[in-house]
Amino acid sequence: MSTQNCLFEFILLVFFAFCNCSQDYCHIDSDCGPNYGSKDRYLLYDVNPPEGFNLRRDVYMRFAILAYKLKQSKKDELNNFKLVLPPWSRLFHWKYNAEPEHIPWGRFFDLESLKRFAPVIEMYEFFDAINQTYGVKIDEVYVLQHFKDMFETGNFKDRMQIEQCAQKYQINYFFYKNVTSNNVKCLSYHGPATKLSQLLLKSSAKTILLDHAEVALHDMFGDRTYWQCRRSMRFNKDLQKIALDFRQKYLNSSDEFLPENWEDEKPKRSTKGGPYLGVHLRRRDFLRGRAHQVPSINSITQQITNLLEKLNLSQVFIATDADEDEYRDIIKNIPFKTQRYTPDSETREKIKDGGVAIIDQIICSHARYFIGTYESTFSFRIQEEREILGFPPDTTFNCFCKENTECPQPTRWKIVY
Ligand SMILES: Nc1nc2c(ncn2[C@@H]2O[C@H](COP(=O)(O)OP(=O)(O)O)[C@@H](O)[C@H]2O)c(=O)[nH]1
Ligand SMILES: [Mg+2]
Structure with a gap:
């Protein structure tokens, strides 16, 4: 390399070293973020x-x-x-x-x-x-x-x-x-x-x-890519751990019933789930907006009791947005063991309402049998989770009935790939 070329390169180097951020070049100490110049x-x-x-x-x-x-x-x-x-x-x-x-x-x-x-x-x-x-x-x-x-x-x-x-x-x-x-x-x-x-x-x-x-809508609802994406939405590991601890401690349930590699496979429909009934009971704004679909407390108590007897189970986990008084009214006439997840104040502060909702969903997803609320997206997400886990559809796509109505049951959005 000639002395002239060397000198030219040296001048260029000094120029770029002292030039502050322009549109194309970012000095390391300048305002530009690390990806500013990237094609992202x-x-x-x-x-x-x-x-x-x-x-x-x-x-x-x-x-x-x-x-x-x-x-x-x-x-x-x-x-x-x-x-x-x-x-x-x-x-x-x-x-x-x-x-x-x-x-x-x-x-x-x-x-x-x-x-x-x-x-x-x-x-x-x-x-x-x-x-x-x-x-x-x-x-x-x-x-x-x-x-x-x-x-x-x-x-x-x-x-x-x-x-x-x-x-x-x-x-x-x-x-x-x-x-x-x-x-x-x-x-x-x-x-x-x-x-x-x-x-x-x-x-x-x-x-x-x-x-x-x-x-904007879904591309293809329920196709292979849909379920790949849905499977990738795994929950935060700390929340999974809290849910597992709760199931082990209060519901005599662990992961031993689950098939291996459930994340990536077409379900084999052999998952059994823990020995409890999982319930999702949507109240609050549903009571106002969907009064014609929401069953009375007495009817809910009766439907839960009937199911526990029919399934030969002795405990029910209830996920609900009902307040404490309403929850007590629901469980007081159920002649079986009832459970609700209530975090201590420190845990609640850490995981927030969203974390509590997810833990409720995980616990319902692992139940032997699930019954949810008609047209609640909270219940839909539990149904999807149970599809991924490989439960037989009869144990998943169920919802409460309002007394004296036809009682439509949820559409069975099954994994077919
Ligand atoms: N922890 C907990 N929160 C619930 C439950 N049901 C409803 N919620 C709360 O209420 C919200 C319901 O809103 P959304 O997610 O839109 O579901 P949808 O309105 O039932 O279709 C949830 O995001 C939760 O914050 C429940 O069983 N447990
Ligand atoms: Mg909603």
């Missing part, structure tokens, strides 16, 4: 605020499957998306303080397992990865809305179109004060979440937020 793009999504925990889990699946399919079909550098998980804050059914909690997904789910299925990251990982000294300005925001004429004209074709906003939407930006955007559009939408890839791959924005993401 970020897809954020949020859900209509009143929606509960268990519908939100379903919306996650629609977008995790989109991220999974994008990754599989990777053709160009625009297709390099990471799906950012919206932290849990101010859920309608959960107690919360003035400050939003921003609970990361890892507190409820096994993040490693989620990441094995699709390129997902926590919000804090997103903040770490991008320049955030002056807050985050999201490049493009689309508020999804239904087509106005869909029900009038009966046009249910898959389509999307930027249109006027049907109403004034307030975007929460996940309750972060320093996240915003000056590029917000309304997107009338009908179709599966995977169709959004057309929009994403046409844009070259680094950060895109889809609000009211629940408007």
Whole structure:
């Protein structure tokens, strides 16, 4: 190498060493995050605020499957998306303080397992990865809305179109004060979440937020990819441990009844479950919104007692959002052992209402027989869990009946792959 070339390289080196962050080069001490210059793009999504925990889990699946399919079909550098998980804050059914909690997904789910299925990251990982000294300005925001004429004209074709906003939407930006955007559009939408890839791959924005993401539907409900994704949603290991300890201590139940490798296999339908009846009893807002479907306390007591006798079981685990007084009314006339999971205050503080709900779901998932509440997504998630665990469907797809009604039973969404 000539002296001239050496000198030139030296000058370049010194230049880059002292140059602060420009659009393309980041000095290590500058404001740029470690991934600023990378080709990664970020897809954020949020859900209509009143929606509960268990519908939100379903919306996650629609977008995790989109991220999974994008990754599989990777053709160009625009297709390099990471799906950012919206932290849990101010859920309608959960107690919360003035400050939003921003609970990361890892507190409820096994993040490693989620990441094995699709390129997902926590919000804090997103903040770490991008320049955030002056807050985050999201490049493009689309508020999804239904087509106005869909029900009038009966046009249910898959389509999307930027249109006027049907109403004034307030975007929460996940309750972060320093996240915003000056590029917000309304997107009338009908179709599966995977169709959004057309929009994403046409844009070259680094950060895109889809609000009211629940408007986008499942790609194929119940197909192989659906169940792969659903299986990957394993619960946080600490919560699994609390549920197992409870089952062992109070319900004489352990994992010995379960088939090996249940995570990845088509169920063999031979799982027996622990020697108890699992009940999910939805009350609170269901009492108001679905009064014509919700059975009386006396009827519930009677149905539980009849089932225990029929199944020859002597104990019942009850997961419910009922308050303590109502719970006591329910159990006082059941002539068998009853159990409810109630954490001490320290544990509750740590695992929050979401953790308690998950522990209730895990315990119901391992019962010999399960009966839930009609059209509750909380019960649906338990049914899916039992499908994955390999229970015979007769022991899973059952719900309480309102007295003197026809009593429809839940649809059997079985794993067939
Ligand atoms: N711990 C616990 N919480 C429950 C139970 N049933 C309902 N909840 C709470 O109420 C919420 C119900 O909302 P959601 O998840 O939307 O289910 P859905 O409204 O029943 O379809 C849950 O997220 C829980 O916070 C239960 O059996 N145990
Ligand atoms: Mg709900």
